[in-house]
Amino acid sequence: MMNCSKVQENLSAFLDNELTASDMTAIKAHLIRCSECRQERDRLEKIGSSLRSLPPLQVPPEFEYQLFARIKSQTTQIGSKRLINWKTVLVPICTLVLGIIISPLLIPNSDSPTTVAETP
Amino acid sequence: MTEVLNGRDRKGNQDLGNKMVTDDHLMCRFQEGDESAFKRLLERYQDRIMNYVFRIVGDYDTAVDITQEAFIRVYMNAGRYLPGSRFAPWLYRIASNLAINEIRRRKRWRFFSFDEPINSDEKSMTFELPDESILSPEANIIQKEDVESVEQALEKIPVKYRTPLILREIEGYDYEEISKILNIPRGTVKSRLNRGRSLLKTALYRQDKSQQTAFSLKEE
Numbered sequence: 327m328m329n330c331s332k333v334q335e336n337l338s339a340f341l342d343n344e345l346t347a348s349d350m351t352a353i354k355a356h357l358i359r360c361s362e363c364r365q366e367r368d369r370l371e372k373i374g375s376s377l378r379s380l381p382p383l384q385v386p387p388e389f390e391y392q393l394f395a396r397i398k399s400q401t402t403q404i405g406s407k408r409l410i411n412w413k414t415v416l417v418p419i420c421t422l423v424l425g426i427i428i429s430p431l432l433i434p435n436s437d438s439p440t441t442v443a444e445t446p
Numbered sequence: 447m448t449e450v451l452n453g454r455d456r457k458g459n460q461d462l463g464n465k466m467v468t469d470d471h472l473m474c475r476f477q478e479g480d481e482s483a484f485k486r487l488l489e490r491y492q493d494r495i496m497n498y499v500f501r502i503v504g505d506y507d508t509a510v511d512i513t514q515e516a517f518i519r520v521y522m523n524a525g526r527y528l529p530g531s532r533f534a535p536w537l538y539r540i541a542s543n544l545a546i547n548e549i550r551r552r553k554r555w556r557f558f559s560f561d562e563p564i565n566s567d568e569k570s571m572t573f574e575l576p577d578e579s580i581l582s583p584e585a586n587i588i589q590k591e592d593v594e595s596v597e598q599a600l601e602k603i604p605v606k607y608r609t610p611l612i613l614r615e616i617e618g619y620d621y622e623e624i625s626k627i628l629n630i631p632r633g634t635v636k637s638r639l640n641r642g643r644s645l646l647k648t649a650l651y652r653q654d655k656s657q658q659t660a661f662s663l664k665e666e
Contacts, residue, residue, distance in 0.1 A: 338640040342614060344621050373646050376596045377615040383500055385492045385510060393488070393514045397521050 328352045333363050337370055469533035477524050484524075487533070488517060494617070495541050501612045502545040504601045512548060516541040538617070538627045542609060549605045599649035607642030610635055 328336075328349075333356045339345050340353045357364050469490070475483035495516055500509035519540050520527075527536060600608060609628060613619045621639075625632045 335640070338643050339621075339636050342621065342639065344636065369647055370643050373643055373650070374615045376650075377600070377611070377646075380501075380593060380596060380616070382493065382497050383506065383509075385496050385513065389492060389510065389514070390485075390488065393517055396514060397518055400518060400522065 328356050330356075330360060330363055333357070333360070334366055337363070337367055341367070341370055341374065470530060473524065473527050473533050474529050477527065477529070484521060487520070491534070491537060492517070495537065498538065498612060498617060499541055499545045501600060501616065502542075502605060502609060503548050504597070508548060512541065512544045515544055519544075532623075535619075535623050535627050538613070538619075539629070542627055546605060546609070595650065599646055602649045603642060603645045607638050607645055610638045611642040611646065614639055 333340075333353055336345060336349060336353060340350065343350070345353070357367060467486070469487060472483040472487050476487070492513060496509050496513040499512045499516075500506060503509055503512065516537065520537060527533070600611075603611070610624050613624045613627060614621075619627065621632050621635045624635045628635070630638075
């Protein structure tokens with residue numbers, strides 16, 4: 327058995343048919359005998375119908391043209407960013423420089439100290 | 447599937463095909479590189495999304511701009527769409543996020559602006575519901591209203607209540623779909639709709655009352 331407070335708390339979901347079957351039945355039964363809750367239900371229904379009756383608007387005629395112009399502009403920007411992708415440029419350069427610095431340390435040198443020591 | 451759909455197009459039953467081809471099929475075709483599929487999705491949803499965004503932001507030019515941005519994101523991120531999922535809630539989610547961000551941006555701007563008073567959405571959250579005895583009996587608050595007053599009343603409702611209300615009442619989504627679009631639990635959808643309807647009822651009642659006051663002042 328639902329009281330008015332509980333019914334009005336659930337009227338919104340009742341109108342949306344989003345309650346359990348038992349709650350729907352209980353509210354329906356309450357509405358039959360309670361004029362105050364019926365009035366509240368009617369008000370909420372009118373709010374819904376007033377929202378649905380708002381006149382629909384249309385996009386302007388140039389909408390599609392503008393949209394594709396924006397898409398084109400953005401894809402071009404992305405394309406140009408890709409042309410100068412700093413990661414792809416900097417990584418090989420850094421690797422090359424590092425290689426040049428490290429290579430003398432790794433490759434055995436003919437002027438090594440052992441060779442010098444062997445000379446009389 | 448694509449061939450069958452293309453076959454329909456070749457038969458010249460474009461209108462019929464338009465109705466029969468699902469959004470998901472069109473999105474899959476677009477992922478395969480068919481730009482006409484994107485255009486058909488655009489035709490289907492451009493007005494719906496623009497109206498939805500307009501009801502949130504309350505400004506036509508901004509609504510058009512946000513709608514374009516939403517479709518740009520669909521175009522650019524088509525690869526992220528999962529075939530078999532529903533396209534419309536995905537699109538509405540993108541549009542919702544953009545519209546809500548716009549509202550937040552405006553609020554930040556108003557906060558730093560010396561020209562405009564702060565009249566944020568959160569302020570209108572402090573609405574208190576009128577005593578029910580004032581509304582009844584038969585106040586008929588909605589019957590007198592015209593389109594303008596409904597739009598004005600809707601704008602007074604905080605965006606977190608306004609958005610599910612629009613999705614439910616105007617767009618016709620159920621709680622589960624609204625939950626996915628707005629990324630909030632189903633229970634929150636239920637409570638926000640309940641609160642949103644109460645706030646709209648209050649806003650309409652206050653407008654009705656102020657209009658009556660204005661009328662009586664003119665009479666004097």
